[in-house]
Amino acid sequence: MEILHWINTYPFELLQSVGIIAGSLLSAFSYRRDVQSRRVENLINLTHHHHEIWKEHYRDPELKRILDPSANLDEQPITFAERLFVTLVVTHLETFFYAKRNDLLVGLDGAPVDVGQFFSLPIPNAVWDQVKHYRKKDFVEFVESARF
Numbered sequence: 001m002e003i004l005h006w007i008n009t010y011p012f013e014l015l016q017s018v019g020i021i022a023g024s025l026l027s028a029f030s031y032r033r034d035v036q037s038r039r040v041e042n043l044i045n046l047t048h049h050h051h052e053i054w055k056e057h058y059r060d061p062e063l064k065r066i067l068d069p070s071a072n073l074d075e076q077p078i079t080f081a082e083r084l085f086v087t088l089v090v091t092h093l094e095t096f097f098y099a100k101r102n103d104l105l106v107g108l109d110g111a112p113v114d115v116g117q118f119f120s121l122p123i124p125n126a127v128w129d130q131v132k133h134y135r136k137k138d139f140v141e142f143v144e145s146a147r148f
Contacts, residue, residue: 039106046096046105053088071122078123086127089118094139101138115146 007014057063062081065071093115099105118124125147132140 036106039104042099043105043107046092046099049092049095053085053092057085066123067121068123069121073122073126078126082123083127083130086124087131089124090128090131090135093143094135097139097142112142112146115143116148119143119146120148 057066060081062079063085065076066082066085096105096111100111119128128143132143
């Protein structure tokens with residue numbers, strides 16, 4: 001009965017408190033949806049940039065050797081275009097790494113396998129060995145642990 005007495009005595013305060021709690025819950029729900037939306041948007045943007053990079057690989061015949069597991073670097077050294085392309089992939093991968101690590105992306109849990117496969121190839125492996133010294137330690141550790 002004491003609660004009913006309090007409600008009758010302070011109806012405005014009760015209504016105000018309920019409104020504040022409802023507003024806070026609505027804000028929290030809205031914030032969560034916004035975060036999820038931004039994660040998906042980041043994934044879409046990253047995927048778009050990924051496609052743009054790899055379109056060059058398929059358009060430029062000079063880049064075909066990058067995915068060749070039997071590329072002989074002694075017979076034919078890495079070209080400037082190949083080195084530039086792999087460096088762009090490394091930069092893109094580094095962006096992915098930090099976005100994923102900071103929980104700014106959804107999905108892509110299989111990325112370490114893709115990274116390992118890519119850097120097991122002769123040209124990406126050789127370029128990585130040259131450029132990894134310019135990258136942050138945690139990113140280098142990620143790539144090194146994914147390599148076969």
